[in-house]
Structure formats: C-alpha cells, structure tokens
Amino acid sequence: MSEWVRRVAAAVAVGALGVSLASCGDPDDNAPHPGETTPKLMLLRLATTDPVTSLDPAGPYDVASRTVQANLYQTLLTIFPDKPTPVPDAADCQFDSPTTYTCSLKEHLTFPNGHELTASDVKFSFDRLVRLKTPGGLAPLFASVKSVSTPDPLTAVFHLTSPDARLPYLLTTTAASIVDEQAYPANQLLDAKAIGSGPFQLASFKPGAELTMTKFPAYRGARAAQNDGVTISTVPDSKTLYEQIATGKTDLAFHGLGPTLIDKLRKSDKVQVVEAGSAEIRLFAFQMKSLLSRKPAVRRAVAQLIDRSAIAKKAYGDHVSPLFSVVPPGFGGQTDAFRTEFKQPSKTAAATILRDANIAVPVPLTVGWTPSQYGVGAKAEVLELKRQLEASGLFRVTLRSVEWPQYQQATKAGAYDLYQTGWTPQYPDADDYLRPFVSDVPLQNGYRSAAATKLLQQQRTEQNGLKRDDLIAQLQGVIAREVPVVPVWQGRIAVVAGKDVENVKTAIDPLSFLYLSGLRH
Numbered sequence: 001m002s003e004w005v006r007r008v009a010a011a012v013a014v015g016a017l018g019v020s021l022a023s024c025g026d027p028d029d030n031a032p033h034p035g036e037t038t039p040k041l042m043l044l045r046l047a048t049t050d051p052v053t054s055l056d057p058a059g060p061y062d063v064a065s066r067t068v069q070a071n072l073y074q075t076l077l078t079i080f081p082d083k084p085t086p087v088p089d090a091a092d093c094q095f096d097s098p099t100t101y102t103c104s105l106k107e108h109l110t111f112p113n114g115h116e117l118t119a120s121d122v123k124f125s126f127d128r129l130v131r132l133k134t135p136g137g138l139a140p141l142f143a144s145v146k147s148v149s150t151p152d153p154l155t156a157v158f159h160l161t162s163p164d165a166r167l168p169y170l171l172t173t174t175a176a177s178i179v180d181e182q183a184y185p186a187n188q189l190l191d192a193k194a195i196g197s198g199p200f201q202l203a204s205f206k207p208g209a210e211l212t213m214t215k216f217p218a219y220r221g222a223r224a225a226q227n228d229g230v231t232i233s234t235v236p237d238s239k240t241l242y243e244q245i246a247t248g249k250t251d252l253a254f255h256g257l258g259p260t261l262i263d264k265l266r267k268s269d270k271v272q273v274v275e276a277g278s279a280e281i282r283l284f285a286f287q288m289k290s291l292l293s294r295k296p297a298v299r300r301a302v303a304q305l306i307d308r309s310a311i312a313k314k315a316y317g318d319h320v321s322p323l324f325s326v327v328p329p330g331f332g333g334q335t336d337a338f339r340t341e342f343k344q345p346s347k348t349a350a351a352t353i354l355r356d357a358n359i360a361v362p363v364p365l366t367v368g369w370t371p372s373q374y375g376v377g378a379k380a381e382v383l384e385l386k387r388q389l390e391a392s393g394l395f396r397v398t399l400r401s402v403e404w405p406q407y408q409q410a411t412k413a414g415a416y417d418l419y420q421t422g423w424t425p426q427y428p429d430a431d432d433y434l435r436p437f438v439s440d441v442p443l444q445n446g447y448r449s450a451a452a453t454k455l456l457q458q459q460r461t462e463q464n465g466l467k468r469d470d471l472i473a474q475l476q477g478v479i480a481r482e483v484p485v486v487p488v489w490q491g492r493i494a495v496v497a498g499k500d501v502e503n504v505k506t507a508i509d510p511l512s513f514l515y516l517s518g519l520r521h
Contacts, residue, residue, distance in 0.1 A: 049256030073196030288446030289414030333472025368416030
C-alpha cells in the first residue's frame with residue numbers, strides 16, 4: 001500500500017470516528033455496526049511513459065497533461081464518446097443570436113478550497129487564457145470571442161466578432177477549463193497547484209514522477225467520480241510499462257506500449273486490451289506546385305487505386321483503421337465520401353480516368369516521406385503505396401525521404417508530387433478536420449477551391465445542427481471529388497487494464513486523453 005493510500009485511508013477512518021463521537025451515544029444508521037468493516041476505498045493506479053508537463057489549462061498541452069486537466073477542472077460543456085453533441089457540465093448554454101452565446105451556470109458550484117464558482121470565474125478564465133497566449137496553448141482557437149460579460153453571478157455571455165458554430169465544441173476542450181480567480185495569477189501560469197471544480201481534486205504532484213487525485217465530493221456535473229481516487233505514475237520506457245501492467249502493479253497502462261507489446265498483452269488472461277478510434281489520421285497530400293499534381297485525373301486515379309485495408313494490415317498489423325474521409329467516424333456530419341466516390345480499388349476504373357484525360361502511362365510520380373515524424377510504420381506504408389500504384393501499370397513511383405525539419409520545407413517547396421502527412425485535431429468537431437485541407441493552413445499544399453471554401457464558411461456560421469451536418473457532408477464530397485488529399489487511415493487508442501477494471505472504453509477521449517471518473521473495479 002502506498003503512503004498516499006495510507007493517508008487517505010487514515011483520513012477516512014478519522015472522519016468516521018469523528019462522526020461516531022459526535023453522535024454522543026445516539027444510534028447512527030450510517031455508521032458501521034459492530035462486526036462490520038469500513039468500506040474499502042476504490043483507488044486506481046495508472047502508469048504511462050508520458051510525463052505531466054502542465055497542470056494549468058492555460059499552458060501548453062500534451063496527452064498526459066490533458067488527461068490530468070480534464071479530470072481536475074470543469075468546463076461549461078462536455079462531450080462524450082460516440083455522442084457528437086456537447087452537453088452541459090458546469091452550465092447550460094445556447095445561442096441567443098449568431099454572435100451571442102449565453103451560458104447559465106448551475107447553482108452552488110464550488111472549488112475544493114470552498115470558494116464559489118461564479119460567472120466572474122468564467123470570465124477570468126477566458127480573459128486569462130487569451131492574455132497569456134502561451135506558446136503551444138490553445139488560445140488561438142477562441143479568436144472569434146470578442147469579450148465575455150457577466151450580467152449576474154450565474155450568467156456568462158460570450159460576444160463573438162462573427163458567427164462561430166464551433167464555439168460549443170471549443171468550450172469542451174481543456175483550454176476552456178474554469179479556474180478560481182482568487183487562486184490563479186492573471187499574468188502567469190500556476191505550475192505547482194491546481195484548483196478546479198472537476199470530479200477530482202489534486203492531492204499531490206511530483207513532476208516527472210507521480211500525481212495523485214482524490215474524489216471531489218462537491219462536484220456537480222456530468223462526470224461524477226465512481227472511484228475514490230487515481231494515482232498517475234510516469235515510467236521511463238515501454239518495457240517498464242509492460243511489466244507494471246502484466247504483473248498487476250498498475251491497474252491501467254496508457255500511452256507508451258507499441259503494437260508488439262499490446263499484441264503480447266492480448267494473450268494474457270490477467271488484463272484486457274481496450275481500443276477506441278483516435279482523432280489522429282494519416283493522409284497523402286498532393287502538392288499543387290507540381291504540374292503533375294495539378295491534373296485532377298492524376299489525383300483521382302491515385303485515389304481510385306489505393307487499397308487502405310492492405311496498408312493497414314501490411315504496414316501496421318491492423319492496429320489502425322482504413323479511413324474513407326478526411327473526417328473520421330464519430331464526428332457530426334461524417335460521411336465516407338471517398339468510398340462513395342471511388343467504391344473499391346480498381347485498376348480498370350483508374351485506367352479509364354487517365355485515358356479520358358489523355359494522360360500517357362505510366363505516370364512518373366515522386367512520393368515524399370520522412371522516417372522520424374510518423375512512426376515505425378511510415379516506411380512500410382510508402383513501400384506498400386508504391387507497390388500498389390506500380391502493380392497497376394499506371395504509375396512509376398520514386399520514393400524520397402529526408403528528416404523532419406528538411407521534410408517540412410521540402411513539402412512546401414514542391415519537392416514532391418505526393419507526400420505523406422498526418423493530422424490530429426485540437427478540438428472535437430469536424431471543422432478541425434476540414435479547415436487544414438481547405439484553408440491551406442497548416443497543410444500548405446496550395447489547394448484552392450471556391451466550392452470548398454464556401455461550404456467551410458457556411459458550416460461555421462450555421463446554427464441549425466442538422467443543416468450544419470449536411471454542409472459538412474457536402475464539403476467532404478467536394479474534397480473526395482477534387483482529391484487535394486487522400487485519407488488512408490485513422491489511428492486507435494489502446495488502454496490496457498486489469499480484468500476487474502470497468503468502463504474503460506467510455507474513459508477514452510478521441511483526442512487521446514482519458515476521463516478517469518467513470519472507472520471502477
């Protein structure tokens with residue numbers, strides 16, 4: 001038993017004794033009867049190779065830090081897996097006009113230090129996020145928020161510079177966490193403490209080593225803790241992580257186990273391997289500076305030939321899922337647009353596309369990739385792409401690779417006709433899968449489309465959810481027809497847990513962090 005567990009258990013025992021003494025001999029139906037034992041605390045242990053770098057939601061974000069922040073802090077709205085619409089957490093929110101978004105806070109919200117949570121804290125949190133503009137932080141996402149007003153202690157009103165249908169989704173991110181304005185400095189990050197109103201409260205933190213959270217009984221929101229606390233330990237490498245979960249020294253292992261160790265753990269009868277779709281996607285992008293890539297028929301022929309299932313199997317051992325749109329499943333408006341447009345991989349259909357455009361075959365195609373940024377499967381992926389394209393007899397592929405810094409410059413400069421790239425969104429909305437490929441930032445492949453740009457703007461300002469989903473679906477259709485990129489696969493998040501741990505899948509957020517409040521054993 002860890003020292004922290006002893007302290008918590010002792011505190012519970014002392015609390016129970018105090019209640020017993022305070023009763024002055026009167027019967028207490030809630031107290032343990034003679035012969036009964038005090039209920040055992042439900043304490044969970046999680047191990048990961050990722051260190052927690054920031055407790056402050058206004059700071060830079062990473063997977064481990066977001067996992068901690070998502071459990072210590074409360075947001076106005078939250079979003080659950082496979083349910084693409086945000087729901088109330090600290091508040092119920094609605095658009096009063098296209099540029100006015102009003103959030104009505106629940107009554108009697110408090111922080112663990114006893115301070116009330118009011119609209120003033122909400123305003124302070126957003127003003128502070130924007131003021132700090134921490135490098136690597138998410139403040140730029142809220143560029144459409146002109147100001148936040150507080151007409152009364154339970155009402156926060158967001159005033160927008162222009163209509164932005166993404167705002168409810170942005171308010172579910174850890175960057176939108178509410179902090180205590182009496183405890184947080186306005187002009188700098190708070191590194192050593194964390195005071196939020198989430199399902200857990202911070203008990204202890206040793207940077208780079210261990211963090212402990214205990215249940216916050218006064219939490220009032222959609223994610224009430226079903227366990228009494230969680231300890232998150234940082235281990236040095238995947239071997240240590242494997243040993244910890246395989247021997248039962250930890251209840252959960254997250255981030256750090258590669259495909260080989262995960263497959264090995266699948267064979268164990270002592271653990272469960274739980275997977276869910278990740279927000280990470282992988283694509284091949286056409287660089288429009290290439291005269292070859294500017295030809296729609298070349299792009300469409302490549303899209304017609306790619307066998308995603310073969311790439312997932314041969315390059316990644318089926319640890320990824322074939323992807324048929326730039327928006328993966330689970331997001332509002334998603335549709336498998338490339339499957340609709342191109343059906344199955346077909347040499348005959350691809351040959352027809354090139355012949356109708358009077359393009360001679362084999363078409364010489366230069367494909368760029370980098371060995372360092374996209375993981376151990378990157379080389380196998382481009383080799384399988386080359387095999388597929390050349391097996392058709394329609395393309396002659398030359399592969400070129402450089403390390404990441406040079407690769408970034410080479411892709412922008414037009415050194416490749418087609419190049420390997422990836423994307424992980426910053427907020428849980430289809431817009432963040434569409435924006436990079438239509439606005440040319442950050443992909444910068446030179447794609448321009450009046451139809452796509454118009455639909456991108458329309459879906460951002462559309463207040464009706466069903467109409468917005470339809471616009472998002474239409475935009476995916478335009479991308480599939482014009483093929484500035486070819487989506488290939490969606491990643492998966494794997495969590496390994498003891499056999500007795502419940503609700504693991506519902507704890508996994510597609511943005512690659514964990515909500516720990518629903519876990520039990």
